[in-house]
Amino acid sequence: MSGAELQQDLRAAVRDLCKAFPDSYWRELDARREYPEAFVKALTEAGYLAALIPEEYGGSGLGVAEASIILEEINRSGANAGACHAQMYTMGTLLRHGSETQKRAFLPKIASGELRLQAFGVSEPTTGSDTTQLKTLAVRKGDRYVIRGQKVWISRAEHSDLLLLVVRTTPIEQVKKRTEGLSMLLVDMREAVGHGLTIRPIRTMMNHATTELFFDDLEVPVDTLIGEEGKGFRYLLDGLNAERILIAAECVGDGRWFVERASKYAKERVVFGRPIGQNQGVQFPIARAHVNVEAADLMRIRAAELFDRGENCGAEANMAKLLAADASWEAANVAVQTYGGFGFAEDYDIERKFRETRLYQVAPISTNLILAFMAEHVLGLPRSY
Numbered sequence: 001m002s003g004a005e006l007q008q009d010l011r012a013a014v015r016d017l018c019k020a021f022p023d024s025y026w027r028e029l030d031a032r033r034e035y036p037e038a039f040v041k042a043l044t045e046a047g048y049l050a051a052l053i054p055e056e057y058g059g060s061g062l063g064v065a066e067a068s069i070i071l072e073e074i075n076r077s078g079a080n081a082g083a084c085h086a087q088m089y090t091m092g093t094l095l096r097h098g099s100e101t102q103k104r105a106f107l108p109k110i111a112s113g114e115l116r117l118q119a120f121g122v123s124e125p126t127t128g129s130d131t132t133q134l135k136t137l138a139v140r141k142g143d144r145y146v147i148r149g150q151k152v153w154i155s156r157a158e159h160s161d162l163l164l165l166v167v168r169t170t171p172i173e174q175v176k177k178r179t180e181g182l183s184m185l186l187v188d189m190r191e192a193v194g195h196g197l198t199i200r201p202i203r204t205m206m207n208h209a210t211t212e213l214f215f216d217d218l219e220v221p222v223d224t225l226i227g228e229e230g231k232g233f234r235y236l237l238d239g240l241n242a243e244r245i246l247i248a249a250e251c252v253g254d255g256r257w258f259v260e261r262a263s264k265y266a267k268e269r270v271v272f273g274r275p276i277g278q279n280q281g282v283q284f285p286i287a288r289a290h291v292n293v294e295a296a297d298l299m300r301i302r303a304a305e306l307f308d309r310g311e312n313c314g315a316e317a318n319m320a321k322l323l324a325a326d327a328s329w330e331a332a333n334v335a336v337q338t339y340g341g342f343g344f345a346e347d348y349d350i351e352r353k354f355r356e357t358r359l360y361q362v363a364p365i366s367t368n369l370i371l372a373f374m375a376e377h378v379l380g381l382p383r384s385y
């Protein structure tokens, strides 16, 4: 089977699985702010969340291009891959920098669904986008690290067994470069909660299961360290391109969903004796949103190809994320406008997806920070921060 055929089959199969989780499923969970447990279970059992795990560890050994198709199709169906995408974008860190013992201990269990790696702990309340300033400290004490600090916006922590946690192992005052002294730990939250780790949910404008984490002298074994101590910032950067591409694909999925819904509604809704979609004032914004979603998709495909060939794709991954997040947000606005008053009604799902896709202007990286990356690292302009 060719690569293109495999991707087509994968797309069709994910689309099929998503049909069992219609708009009403997501709408009801949204109203109750509940985690889509049944959906994540179905995806896990079908093996989709193990897409990036090599076959020798029980996964399907696919590339980021295929993983991104899975997330795109989830969002395109009207669902929200935010419930489970972290398993894909944290995977690279474990695969590239984890020891053989760690890989053998965790990957087969993650692939089978026995363990979930759905939480990624970077953000802190007083640090913002300036990751090198993060303050959560892990101090070595014999064969343990003792962790103290606080994280914020750590999504899915209540629904994950494992947490990929970024900490300082050397205080910033003691390092030559501020990017030094950060480390990555793979924390087993099943043992940590109640023994130094407290999770507190944060209610947000969409159903995202995000939380605050409080570390009060949580003790973890030193073998939770991924790779070398102090090299965590490099490992973090390593994983960011995959994250950008995967989020871009979700935005493309959202964008296509909005364009399809808006087009359908514009054909059916009759006002002044004709379908509203016959008016250029209604059809042109939908057409433009479509053009922008498709253009963003090309950049996402390009970035994924480069990534899977092991080539440098920093610029393309960032551009894909920026273009796709802008395109999905434009499409969301257009859909609300096309639906008129009904765009605001919960029963039509437009307002729910509108809230969901808005996130991607801010997280996992804000648009300004992508522009700053492009200006500095691609165009050679002076660093602005």
Ligand SMILES: Cc1cc2nc3c(=O)[nH]c(=O)nc-3n(C[C@H](O)[C@H](O)[C@H](O)COP(=O)(O)OP(=O)(O)OC[C@H]3O[C@@H](n4cnc5c(N)ncnc54)[C@H](O)[C@@H]3O)c2cc1C
Residues within 6 Å of the ligand: 119, 120, 121, 122, 123, 127, 128, 129, 130, 152, 153, 154, 155, 156, 204, 208, 210, 359, 362, 363, 364, 365, 366, 367, 368, 369, 372, 384, 385
């Ligand atoms: C629902 C949700 C889920 C999340 N999930 C996770 C998660 O699972 N794990 C995790 O670690 N984090 C998570 N995050 C955090 C997310 O990654 C951050 O919110 C994001 O990186 C922005 O950081 P901040 O909120 O601290 O904003 P800040 O850094 O305080 O920035 C605020 C605003 O100022 C702008 N800004 C800041 N500095 C500059 C500058 N130098 N130039 C121009 N503009 C600037 C930003 O673009 C932004 O618009 C999540 C956030 C949300 C809302």
